[in-house]
Amino acid sequence: MTAHRLAMLGTGLIGHFYTVTLHGQRGRDTVHVVYSRSEDRAAAFAAEHGIPIGTTKLEEAIAHPDVDAVLVGLPNHLHEDAIALCARHGKPVLCTKPLARNGEEAKRILDTVEQAGIFAGYLEDLVYTPKTLKAVAAVQAGQIGEVTWARSRETHPGPHSAWFWDAAQAGGGAIVDLGCHCIEIIRSFVGKENRPVEAFCWADTLVHPIEAEDNAIALIRFESGAIGQFEVSWTFRGGMDLRDEVAGTEGTIWTNHFLRTGFELFSTGEGGGYVAEKSETVSGWLFPVGDELSELGYVDMFTDMLDALDHGHEPTETFYDGYVVNAVMDACYASARSGRWEPVQLADWRGGSVPRIARERRQHDGHTLIKEERMPDGRLKLILKDERTGEFADVVRDA
Amino acid sequence: MTAHRLAMLGTGLIGHFYTVTLHGQRGRDTVHVVYSRSEDRAAAFAAEHGIPIGTTKLEEAIAHPDVDAVLVGLPNHLHEDAIALCARHGKPVLCTKPLARNGEEAKRILDTVEQAGIFAGYLEDLVYTPKTLKAVAAVQAGQIGEVTWARSRETHPGPHSAWFWDAAQAGGGAIVDLGCHCIEIIRSFVGKENRPVEAFCWADTLVHPIEAEDNAIALIRFESGAIGQFEVSWTFRGGMDLRDEVAGTEGTIWTNHFLRTGFELFSTGEGGGYVAEKSETVSGWLFPVGDELSELGYVDMFTDMLDALDHGHEPTETFYDGYVVNAVMDACYASARSGRWEPVQLADWRGGSVPRIARERRQHDGHTLIKEERMPDGRLKLILKDERTGEFADVVRDA
């Protein structure tokens, strides 16, 4: 049994969630050092979470001899330097999403860790929600046939820290903040072997007084013909809307991770307090989540990451995945500017090649069978095509 | 009290729904003549619905002296001729959706009825579902602020008559069949005054052995900046998925018209029969709809149409609306071919001009207030921007 001692870089909301997850339940792993750019925040965070050491010295946190792995929970523009330090000190590194501000930066980060030969995990929590894990397993088992479409939606009223709103630090707006989740969820459903070929994106700043996009919708076309679709917004009202939908040739999957999970509370507002992340009200009908850390994937994510580290194999989500996500986002931004499909630039494609989704070719009495349907009166209707003449005909058969 | 006697042209599923609606409950109006291209179907339909006259003669049906209005429920390529006959005989005409196979044909139809001065209603039932009517009223009352995004989704395993599958007769595939509903729902939410400026569309034939598209997704950009989004499919598994989502600056609307309406039935399969339109199974968990005719808008649609006819004003859905819908679909098809945004060609735009969605401009202590959020510990966090320096800052205030 390996019990890890980690360094937590960053004290924002994500650092809080990571630390609470690791220290939660009967976990064996602990955060041993916390780094913040602010001395006050480092001390407060250490005190709040029972962390032995709080520091403002980045390299000392990483290099601390008692630390055997590093969690990067810093703003996007600080990832590269922090990871380079991990590489220099040979420390395993787990980095929050997105990996970088763009594909080029992501590729440099990827090269850095691969050249150093350190373990590197990409902390894409939403791929690890218990629902997503089970849904992806159902897809892989063939329960919905071939995936034709995957929609991932993440919208809320806007992020909780100033740097998110600053495109210079973040690398963009709602796409960089939220789209990275969606893209990796979509890839998990359509298959990571399935190359993202091109992307189309609309992005606009509709409501907030900022430069970055506060709304975007994108389509991603994969090699198999499958379509990924993401919708992100910083202007959604009503809480945090986290839903995925997957269509396959043999089935359908709908998951709802936050606002409708079987927990409904009406309150006149008495005794009200914190309801859930990004909840807007404390009275009326409220929709809390049972265990946010579990439902949002943090628990299963760290299990996968640290088990992989212990057993010397790759985690489900790697820095290579982070690089692909950044490359798709680059194509989205390019498309939002050009107004057309833009290719996903992946100089380093490690997936294979997948065939086109198979078209049905069923025959009936020498004709192509297009469809059969039970009518209200119980009879069966067949729609047939005569491939010689090109004509379509209805045939109704008694029950 | 005016009790209308109508001619029903066509005996397909839509003709069945129209007739059952008109003859249902305690309605005062009746179908007096039914026309079909097949003598057998005309006779069978007349017998089933207690219609006095069944005929295969189109003009006789329309011109019949006891008929005071005509319902067009024919395949798309037969609309224009039938409507021209109504115009010639001065008969009010109600035409099913889509109005035509393309914008040009729709414009000719529109001109025909306007030159003849006849009453013309566009039978877009899904704009009239009770939920949509109330949701649109809520939007118009300002309950969700300015609309930023409207998603309309209609998907099922494919249509029930052969001609739908034949692009020559139908004018296209899933877009023409289902997208027309979605476009008009979207227009109802973003406002009919709000000009559809351009459209982007992906379309593909993924599963069925046909030429027409069996899946499509489109974005429609309106003058206000609002985005419409439709998703249509003939390959969805699980029944008929009819959902709309609307985002506004002050709220959100979600409607589900078919698969999740508060009616859930598990059956081992004993005694099973018809569950609902396009249902795929008769055992396991089933999701029937209470009153399909009411829930799908047929009841309120005919009330609006025939009341408008009685009182001499326009119905909510006119042939002009049908023309706009066809023009948007034309742009979608053009975009699906070109891979870029394509303008919506509307030579005849009757809406006005609407302003851009208003951006928030709130101030706090001389800075721009980007956002305020209640934190888990009860404190209030403000995100502020200094417009001089371009810097963003977090400010946390005690509860």
Next chain:
Amino acid sequence: MTAHRLAMLGTGLIGHFYTVTLHGQRGRDTVHVVYSRSEDRAAAFAAEHGIPIGTTKLEEAIAHPDVDAVLVGLPNHLHEDAIALCARHGKPVLCTKPLARNGEEAKRILDTVEQAGIFAGYLEDLVYTPKTLKAVAAVQAGQIGEVTWARSRETHPGPHSAWFWDAAQAGGGAIVDLGCHCIEIIRSFVGKENRPVEAFCWADTLVHPIEAEDNAIALIRFESGAIGQFEVSWTFRGGMDLRDEVAGTEGTIWTNHFLRTGFELFSTGEGGGYVAEKSETVSGWLFPVGDELSELGYVDMFTDMLDALDHGHEPTETFYDGYVVNAVMDACYASARSGRWEPVQLADWRGGSVPRIARERRQHDGHTLIKEERMPDGRLKLILKDERTGEFADVVRDA
């Protein structure tokens, strides 16, 4: 085509719903006279609904020569006299629920109309909701096997007129107001031939400063062994909770008539107005109903009633049903006082006798097969009983 002219007795909320339903959509029937105990309310109601005659004279309203049927929408203690007048004048009568304040009064009313030979319909709207009609049809078709349990729940924050709160006028509290609906819904599911044998009831006044019960729960045991269960409350928070659940040997039905019907609206409160009957808020997450009149059964109820009147047969809900409901409520009140099961006193039982729910008797290898279940590893587990020894054993079989 018969177009009825009705007299509406009473101008409360129920009279409003009845009139709006009859005058709604393309209905052929009209309210011709309205009676109120108050001259002002009679005039205002007539004006609001376009009713030719408003009056404070009860008998004149009933006897008016242009009136061919009477709607009783008066407080409970005024039903008997009004119906007696209908009988005297030979007018068909439709009476709101409950029929009377107790079984004895209901029996007198039943005898009165039967002796006069007039048509009499019991306006139990919730049996006619489109979902209930379809669910009852599914039960009758055998889709859920034999019904073992039916739960009907109606709760809200309390009624909207003063007389409901006065046990002397109403005959009781939440049981009389709401339980009457539930009992008839339950009877529709377990079968009207199935005699209600005994009832157990808890009732209490927990919150409101009144004498009548504001909360009650009851069990009704039917001859087949099936159990009905109702829950009524005038202290529920969050709107109006109208749900039914039915368990059968081959399936399950869940219906939700009001708060979760596939229509969800979040609003910050801008432009807010009326949301739905008994809604408590105009901001936050709201759950409107598409068409309340249709969803609550008023439309189908009047269709059944007036079609039955036209065709000379009994409606689905008769005064005999109203009498049975009152008898069950009497047993509930008796039980609430005695703390034990009390027999349902039905001097006049017109249903037949039904057999006990059939117990399964499946054999496997000479043992009784209790259950089979698929295990997580795919194997099938059988639970068997040896009837000679009385011992139970697990047998696991490979998939």
Next chain:
Amino acid sequence: MTAHRLAMLGTGLIGHFYTVTLHGQRGRDTVHVVYSRSEDRAAAFAAEHGIPIGTTKLEEAIAHPDVDAVLVGLPNHLHEDAIALCARHGKPVLCTKPLARNGEEAKRILDTVEQAGIFAGYLEDLVYTPKTLKAVAAVQAGQIGEVTWARSRETHPGPHSAWFWDAAQAGGGAIVDLGCHCIEIIRSFVGKENRPVEAFCWADTLVHPIEAEDNAIALIRFESGAIGQFEVSWTFRGGMDLRDEVAGTEGTIWTNHFLRTGFELFSTGEGGGYVAEKSETVSGWLFPVGDELSELGYVDMFTDMLDALDHGHEPTETFYDGYVVNAVMDACYASARSGRWEPVQLADWRGGSVPRIARERRQHDGHTLIKEERMPDGRLKLILKDERTGEFADVVRDA
């Protein structure tokens, strides 16, 4: 950091769930010894879960020097002896639910562990579901005011091991199997200080060929006037229905733990396998649960238990709670026989005394204010009672 080594007594489904939970995620605790009455099952269970020692010797398992706590997952009739052995060897013991077959046996068990002074935890997992924990916290914070009613429902098609079906071994049927969960959930909501005064219960064997009850419904009256209600069944069709509802003077809570948790999957049946505990089908609409162990409370339960053991305080669920649950079930069985309310016999009541739920006493213009309601036209309606005359009146005020 204490890492426990536990002995697992029993290798049934509950032992499987316990072990998988403890060994899951990054947990620090491990099962070190497993006991089964069957040598084969002991060996297979040990191999499956990587447990060092499998044995058929009960006392050796408990007394093993490397074991510092014992998990009792045996059939109900074997609890007492196993716990007595734990007491003899001074080992902390965690016992599955129900604690015993009846209150008398439970009291002896309670006395045994208290006299021995050992740590004893009652493994009532459903009180620990993340939703329940948060819902109970909301109630304790006052968010729904005073609790007036709590309904807990657990139904499925029947248990998975033979002994459950044998009343001699189990102590009863569905009540003992499922009602124990419900009673403790109800107590958690109405408050453990709130004495369960009396119970009413209906129980019957409707479907299965057994002696024990396969269906039961009970009401439990608490000292405050609050009513608990449980519904249990071994004949439910459609999966496992686990729902709770709580009504309070200021709000409402609805939780759904299994069949509707925001995860919906339609499959034609391709690639199908295990869906969820007690799921009945592998095609059609399916409703899996994300992480059953977390959602059913096992994770939080063991955290509470083992943290309590480490810190030397009592867990949330104690053997005293188990004793109260058995006492309530005894009253339910007595009532099912007598047909009347039966007192809950609690010789040892450790809760205090709580006041009656407070009735509202608001005044308006010298009258008692019964209710205020917003009408469809926006006006406010007050219902007032004149306490001198006993008369009720409506007063409508403009908006």
